[in-house]
Amino acid sequence: MDIDIDSALDAFGDPMRRRIIGRLAAGPLDVSGISAGMPVGRTAVSMHLRVLKAAGLVGDRAVGNRRVYHLEPDALRRLRDHLDWYWERSLVEYKDAAQARAKELEMTVEQEIVVAKTVRVNAPLAVAFEVFATQRWWPVDTHNLAETLGSEVVLEPFLGGRWYERAPDGTETDWGTVLAWQPPYRLLLTWQVSPDWTYEEDPERAARMEVTFTPEGPHTTRVDLTHRHLERYGPQAERMRRILEGKGGEPLAAYARHFESKA
Numbered sequence: 001m002d003i004d005i006d007s008a009l010d011a012f013g014d015p016m017r018r019r020i021i022g023r024l025a026a027g028p029l030d031v032s033g034i035s036a037g038m039p040v041g042r043t044a045v046s047m048h049l050r051v052l053k054a055a056g057l058v059g060d061r062a063v064g065n066r067r068v069y070h071l072e073p074d075a076l077r078r079l080r081d082h083l084d085w086y087w088e089r090s091l092v093e094y095k096d097a098a099q100a101r102a103k104e105l106e107m108t109v110e111q112e113i114v115v116a117k118t119v120r121v122n123a124p125l126a127v128a129f130e131v132f133a134t135q136r137w138w139p140v141d142t143h144n145l146a147e148t149l150g151s152e153v154v155l156e157p158f159l160g161g162r163w164y165e166r167a168p169d170g171t172e173t174d175w176g177t178v179l180a181w182q183p184p185y186r187l188l189l190t191w192q193v194s195p196d197w198t199y200e201e202d203p204e205r206a207a208r209m210e211v212t213f214t215p216e217g218p219h220t221t222r223v224d225l226t227h228r229h230l231e232r233y234g235p236q237a238e239r240m241r242r243i244l245e246g247k248g249g250e251p252l253a254a255y256a257r258h259f260e261s262k263a
Helices: 005-012 015-024 031-035 042-054 073-105 125-134 230-262
Strands: 058-063 066-071 115-121 152-155 162-166 172-182 186-191 207-217 220-228
Touching: 005 015, 005 042, 005 073, 015 031, 015 042, 015 058, 015 066, 031 042, 031 066, 042 058, 066 073, 115 230, 125 186, 125 207, 125 220, 125 230, 207 230, 220 230
Parallel strands: none
Antiparallel strands: 058 066, 115 220, 152 162, 162 172, 172 186, 186 207, 207 220
16 A cells, blocks of 8 residues: 555644554454544544545455454555654764764763772662662771761762761761662762862762662672773873772772671
């Protein structure tokens, strides 16, 4: 059956016709079957079917004294191909824009400096995420920023939440901000630590810390912690990478020990 793209797009513009197409996608139906449970009657459904037939999206055939309607797969395929052209063009435009932006910043994905650490804990996925988010396991005695040693680390559990260290006197020292909160699979935080281990106020000059949680069984979870964008430290980037390759793994090791102590 031939199809007129403009008519087909106009036909799809009506929500009731989209519902009819959705029902016919499950198989051929007569008017009674299509209209069952619809907010409009059989007469209105018949009118919509005429529009869909005229657009080439729906066909029909006689079965006894009934007319049974079905989708026209070739017509739908042509409509899909038409829309795919716009999709492909949008991808090309997006790619061009991304390349232009990368050139503007003089940075490519390959230039990103990262340090990745992995541990496996004996805990279900949801528990592994929840325990990490509480931060009660964090080794604040060795990994801190505050002038007065902090007593706890707090991670506010929502997008835009603060990540900070709190001292016994109530003083708070910021570490970063929650950029992505996707329980129980992923956290993304700004890691606003300068090369001299003080708080970096500009998040665009700071690194990122991404933590992902992957189930490897009903009671085992792999946790990957990655420090990203260390290249933002400029001349200090390599020094920061070396430090994080060593001491950067200690908080994750402390996290794993927390589960071992509960075993």
